[in-house]
Amino acid sequence: MTRDAVIIGGGHNALVAAAYLARAGRSVTVLERLDHLGGAAVSAQVFPGVEARLSRYSYLVSLLPERIRNDLRLDIALARRRYSSYTPLPGTDRGLLVDTGDPDATAASFASIGAASELAAWRAFGDDTARLAEAIWPTMTDPLLTRSEARRAVGDDRIWSPFVEAPIGQTIEHRFADDLVRGVVLTDALIGTFAPAVDTSLAANRCFLYHVIGGGTGHWDVPVGGMGAVTGALARAARDAGAELVTDADVTSVTPDGDVVYRSGDDEHRIAGRTILSGVAPAELARLLGEAAPRPEGAQTKVNLLLKRLPRLRDASADPTTAFAGTFHVHEGFAALDAAHAAAAAGRLPEPVPLESYCHSLTDPGILSPELQASGVHTLTVFALQTPDRLLEGRDPDAARAELQAAVLRSLDSVLAEPVSELLLTDADGRPCIETATTRDLEQSLRMPGGNIFHGPLEWPFAEDDAPLGTPAERWGVATGHPAILLCGSGSRRGGAVSGLGGYHAAMAVLETSR
Structure with missing residues (x-):
């Protein structure tokens, strides 16, 4: 069977490409290795018996264009956060609150940490x-x-x-x-x-x-219903347009002229595409082609928590529902961020780990069951910086994950008035509701080489003056070394984050080529 387009991977970018191409009358098949679509942009009930749907990996939206939402008639709601950030001043009971709704409050907060002259x-x-x-x-x-x-x-x-x-x-x-x-x-x-x-x-x-x-x-806005609401809308748009979305389809090889082999259960299948769109990382595409490619490196650790209530802060004047509603920065001063990089570059886990967190359920309580909402339960999403994949090299994954999780909790506790671990909800099996994903976990579960959330080093959203721009794929930033294969994921030139841009650009290149 030959299709106009075969898309490898079923993440949000792949779904955008599928929807655009199918709406233009092209025959499209999406092949997703997992039993569900969405890639890193998914919601999940992470903790057994606890009715909370967490944005498991990616969690905020900024780069999804209005044009894509309108073109595909996506029913997606994004909630704006009033508070930009709260940052405790380490070793004190003060902090910097940036309130986009009250400039005077922001000015007073700058003054409270001795930084009035910076406003x-x-x-x-x-x-x-x-x-x-x-x-x-x-x-x-x-x-x-x-x-x-x-x-x-x-x-x-x-x-x-x-x-x-x-x-x-x-x-x-x-x-x-x-x-x-x-x-x-x-x-x-x-x-x-x-x-x-x-x-x-x-x-x-x-x-x-x-x-x-x-x-x-x-x-950066909160997707109402969690990140799964975004990919759910995209999957519906692709299906409604006529795209074929196949899950449990593990692609094992692809050829430069468009032949794809994949396994589903114990069976091997072959499909051909006039164009192949790759929603997987460029290094993973190279593996499928039998080519060599450098392995990128991710540098973050993601921790999801469910808390009985939000923790009290050392800064007694700061309301936790305000502090955690925006980005809550911890040990992210300029010198601390640089020191953390130096430690990690030398192969040591930074101490303290710089991190930032926010509470999705403050903006979008509907991700929790009515019972959890009534009892005061909240989510906490923590994202640790300067924790590169090299720190896990040659280590037992479980031990490394436990060490990173403990370091994240120590860092967070240092600015709280009580240990966050004492506030953890327990699941139906009596285990604390905390989940940590390292770079190795992302590589294992999502096949993101090195755990790099951008699929590789980010590039400028423009081409150099002497760059070749003679083909549609080059002009849209989705070219590979093979004319019949285009990038459509985060590894394309303007990919990265939950934007759909990689898929949009690939679809535009295909449609321009076939005019």
Whole structure:
């Protein structure tokens, strides 16, 4: 059987590509190894007997374009969080609260940690990132700009150069004096990216840029119903358009001319595609092709918790329902982030581990059963930075996971007025409701090589001036070394995060090629 498109992997990007191509009248088959669709963008009842559907891996949405939502008629609700962040000042009973709904409260909070003089710089920096977002975001659903075109779109070298040409950490040091404020800004450059505070490779800059341009505002929103609601809507759109979505289909090989072999149960199947779209990581695609590729490295640890109630903070003036409603930063000062990188680069687990967390159920209580809501139960999602895959090399996975989990809890406890472990709900088997996913767990469960959540190093959302842009696949940033195979996942040039952009770009390239 020959299909117009065979898509390897059934993550959210693959579903976007399938929906667009099927709506255009193409025959499409999606092959997903697991028994469910969605990849890393799923919700699950993680703890036996506890009716809470957690966004198990990815958990917030910023980069999903309105165009995709409208084109595919997606019934997706995203809730805006009023509070941007709360950051305890380590060793004190004070913290920095950024309240987007009350500028005066934010100003008072800056003053409370001795950083009143930083407020003007904070606001000016936000104005500059807003200008970047306004210029770059509209281009994300178009063919790639060149670097020179992107620079002209921004239209101000006073903004372009510090964010694109110079290390972002250097820019932050120049703009701010307070270590805590510097660190809060820097975190957007290090989520899922292992880099020092001043990163001359500019990998941190690329990470930062994607974190501040989403929707033209940089806001990160809560998907109502959990991340599974997003992929559920995408799967419905693809099915309704006529795409064939096959689960329990483990692809074992692919050829450059479009022949795909996959296993389902004990049976082996073959299918051919005029075009192959790869929703898996480029390193995984290379394995399926029998080619060599470098193994990327992830740098994060994800911990999901269910708590009987939110913990009290050392800062008695901070309401936990406010502090945890946005991003709750822990040990993410500028110097602490850099020290954590240095420790991990030397093969040591950082102590303390820098981390950030938030409470999904404060914004979207419907992910909990009515009984859990009534009893005061809340979720807590924790994301640890500067914990690269190399720290797990040659180690027993269970022991390494336990060590990382303990380190995360120690770090979190250091800014709380009570140990978070004492607040853990227990499941039907009497076990604490806590789940930790390391880079090795992501590689094992989702086949993300190295546990890299972006499928590999992030690239600029524009092409270099001398880059080949002669084919639709090149212009849309989805080309591979084989004309019949396109990237459609997070490993495409503008992929990464829950955006659907990899799938959208691949579909646009296929449709442009066949006109």
